[in-house]
Amino acid sequence: MYLKEIYTIKAPYRESMNIRGYSFGKGDKAACILGPVRGNEIQQLYICSQLVKKLKELENNGCISSGKEILVIPVVNNYSMNVGKRFWGEDNTDLNRRFPGNPQGDTTDRITGAVLEAVKDYGFGIQFASFYMNGEFVPHVRMMETGYQNTSLANLFGLPYVVVRRPRPIDTKTLNFNWQNEQTAAFSVYTNKNDEIDDKSARQAVAAVLRFLTRMGIIRYESHSGYISHVIQEEQLTNVHSMSGGIYRRQINPGEEVRYGQIIGQVIDPYEGGVRENITAPTDGVVFFAHTQPLIHEGDIAYRLIHRLHE
Amino acid sequence: MIQTVVSAGLPVGENLMIQKKRMMGKQTEGPGSFGRISIVTGIHGDELEGQYVCYELARRLEEASEQLYGIVDIYPALNPLGMDTRHRAIPQFEMDMNRIFPGNRDGAVMERVAASVVEDLIGSDVCIDVHSSNAFNREVTQVRISQDFKERLLPFAKLLNTEMIWLNATETVHESTLAHSMNMLGVPTLVVEMGLGAAINMDYGNRIVDGILNLMREMGLWKGAVGQIRQPAVVLDSAIQFIRAQKEGIFLPSISHEARVEKGEVLGRIVDVLHTSVQEEITAPCDGMVFTLREYPMVYEGALLMRILMEQGEESGQSCT
Ligand SMILES: [Zn+2]
Numbered sequence: 001m002y003l004k005e006i007y008t009i010k011a012p013y014r015e016s017m018n019i020r021g022y023s024f025g026k027g028d029k030a031a032c033i034l035g036p037v038r039g040n041e042i043q044q045l046y047i048c049s050q051l052v053k054k055l056k057e058l059e060n061n062g063c064i065s066s067g068k069e070i071l072v073i074p075v076v077n078n079y080s081m082n083v084g085k086r087f088w089g090e091d092n093t094d095l096n097r098r099f100p101g102n103p104q105g106d107t108t109d110r111i112t113g114a115v116l117e118a119v120k121d122y123g124f125g126i127q128f129a130s131f132y133m134n135g136e137f138v139p140h141v142r143m144m145e146t147g148y149q150n151t152s153l154a155n156l157f158g159l160p161y162v163v164v165r166r167p168r169p170i171d172t173k174t175l176n177f178n179w180q181n182e183q184t185a186a187f188s189v190y191t192n193k194n195d196e197i198d199d200k201s202a203r204q205a206v207a208a209v210l211r212f213l214t215r216m217g218i219i220r221y222e223s224h225s226g227y228i229s230h231v232i233q234e235e236q237l238t239n240v241h242s243m244s245g246g247i248y249r250r251q252i253n254p255g256e257e258v259r260y261g262q263i264i265g266q267v268i269d270p271y272e273g274g275v276r277e278n279i280t281a282p283t284d285g286v287v288f289f290a291h292t293q294p295l296i297h298e299g300d301i302a303y304r305l306i307h308r309l310h311e
Numbered sequence: 312m313i314q315t316v317v318s319a320g321l322p323v324g325e326n327l328m329i330q331k332k333r334m335m336g337k338q339t340e341g342p343g344s345f346g347r348i349s350i351v352t353g354i355h356g357d358e359l360e361g362q363y364v365c366y367e368l369a370r371r372l373e374e375a376s377e378q379l380y381g382i383v384d385i386y387p388a389l390n391p392l393g394m395d396t397r398h399r400a401i402p403q404f405e406m407d408m409n410r411i412f413p414g415n416r417d418g419a420v421m422e423r424v425a426a427s428v429v430e431d432l433i434g435s436d437v438c439i440d441v442h443s444s445n446a447f448n449r450e451v452t453q454v455r456i457s458q459d460f461k462e463r464l465l466p467f468a469k470l471l472n473t474e475m476i477w478l479n480a481t482e483t484v485h486e487s488t489l490a491h492s493m494n495m496l497g498v499p500t501l502v503v504e505m506g507l508g509a510a511i512n513m514d515y516g517n518r519i520v521d522g523i524l525n526l527m528r529e530m531g532l533w534k535g536a537v538g539q540i541r542q543p544a545v546v547l548d549s550a551i552q553f554i555r556a557q558k559e560g561i562f563l564p565s566i567s568h569e570a571r572v573e574k575g576e577v578l579g580r581i582v583d584v585l586h587t588s589v590q591e592e593i594t595a596p597c598d599g600m601v602f603t604l605r606e607y608p609m610v611y612e613g614a615l616l617m618r619i620l621m622e623q624g625e626e627s628g629q630s631c632t
Contacts, residue, residue: 009559009611009612010558010559010611010612011559011611012559012560012561012583012584012585012609013585086405087405090609090611091445091447092399092400092405094405097410104555105555105613106555106613106614106615107611107612107613107614108613109613110612110613132404132405132406133419168487169485169486169487170410170411170487239417239418244320245319245320245321245322245323246320246322246323247322248322270322270323270324271324295322295323296322297319297320297321297322297327297420298319298320298321298420299319299320299419299420299423300419300420301418301419
């Protein structure tokens with residue numbers, strides 16, 4: 001293993017922010033794994049740290065295939081992490097909306113530009129990311145429909161679901177989109193949490209990445225075969241909205257099955273304590289996403305359901 | 312008349328409300344129709360220049376209401392929670408509201424709100440979206456137009472009494488702005504930028520009010536007085552020099568906003584306070600006018616310090632070295 005310095009940004013009154021990569025093996029740029037670009041992606045940081053630990057062991061045991069190099073960047077934005085902010089502290093810029101970046105541009109463009117430059121030549125790109133909405137997901141691999149996406153490769157992670165998203169204009173500024181445009185097969189891996197650690201899903205994510213690297217011949221590692229993934233187009237998910245605002249009582253977790261008409265959540269009157277609304281499942285299905293905040297707005301997405309696939 | 316454009320329940324004892332003021336004048340000439348102009352502002356909660364424009368425009372229209380024809384709709388706060396909390400984005404959702412248009416009826420709350428705003432604006436003959444830079448940089452009065460809509464918008468833009476009209480190269484991400492969405496839907500929409508976030512420059516505001524009245528007069532919506540209207544410089548990206556910090560530190564400009572500068576002139580320094588040293592001296596790369604000037608002193612490498620409109624740069628695109 002050796003360290004690669006990717007970018008350094010200096011601040012008047014803080015230690016420099018150094019973006020570092022951990023490189024394993026020697027040879028072709030086979031795979032790159034990238035951790036948090038947002039300051040609240042603590043679970044993602046944890047997963048990357050565990051991958052670095054695991055890859056170190058594998059390298060010491062001679063289990064990285066010859067002629068293959070793997071790069072792990074455990075964190076891009078440690079500055080925001082250390083001050084408890086999700087976005088760039090100075091101007092609240094979301095770094096994951098600043099790709100492809102620009103070495104002559106604004107501060108955040110320089111950061112993302114340097115990161116993309118460092119990762120763009122790898123064959124496979126894996127980013128541990130978070131969604132713009134707060135809540136919990138079923139673990140899945142997410143890809144943008146850019147024309148370069150390859151869902152059969154995404155299945156090799158062995159996570160329960162692969163979601164393909166048709167990019168909207170805003171998505172053209174994400175790493176995933178720009179990485180694919182650089183001809184890297186780019187995957188975003190989502191586990192259930194962001195700002196707290198869930199050991200079980202972290203282990204599942206580490207296993208998924210090691211499984212993928214094994215199947216692509218980049219490492220040698222005995223792994224469980226995982227799930228056979230369902231591929232879903234994001235627009236096929238059914239959004240379940242709350243019709244009122246109030247205190248939110250969630251009754252179902254991501255990954256659980258629901259039946260048509262089942263009560264899956266309740267909105268409680270925040271003054272008088274009564275049930276203002278029973279949120280019911282509009283279809284048989286599996287919970288893909290769940291709103292987890294204790295308060296809910298009128299019109300919020302309480303759940304996103306995967307319509308049950310009939311045999 | 313005050314109308315509620317959209318209302319959505321917040322969790323605890325409050326509704327999010329976007330409201331507008333509708334002013335009805337006499338029927339416009341022509342076949343039985345009312346012309347309509349819409350003024351929107353406050354998409355970015357930290358931008359307040361539009362507050363004065365909305366207030367002053369309505370005040371002047373009410374003062375001479377017999378001169379008003381057609382409909383004027385004023386939307387002073389598209390992001391009311393952001394304005395209330397001195398927050399650029401939508402609080403909690405942390406989304407830039409100007410990146411979620413045209414909205415989505417089946418989406419998250421703010422996407423639904425955005426869709427309602429768009430529906431309400433449809434039917435306007437022209438729409439003006441007033442912005443005031445951000446908390447970092449001071450701007451001269453300008454209209455920003457993406458190249459895609461140049462033919463259609465330039466005639467309107469020239470009436471607005473701004474210092475300049477900047478024809479921007481279009482970035483895909485701009486497709487999710489209110490202005491782009493409305494232009495795609497056939498409502499000519501102009502973005503006015505001026506001043507500084509979290510502040511009001513009444514002189515700039517008065518110029519824009521004059522400009523809007525001038526535009527309304529051309530549209531047949533206003534028969535009252537209009538002030539002196541200036542001719543804007545129409546500029547392309549290539550006529551603009553961006554000056555960015557190459558070092559981190561505290562930025563101390565030595566020129567003022569709107570200054571005319573000469574090539575080689577010292578424009579400011581970036582200093583290291585702890586070590587009492589000059590990190591970088593900034594000099595003018597060309598002759599021109601400083602139309603953007605950084606007000607917020609703390610900088611990282613890459614921070615925008617100034618933009619200079621190059622002399623003789625109008626629509627010519629010469630480069631200066
Ligand atoms: Zn703005």
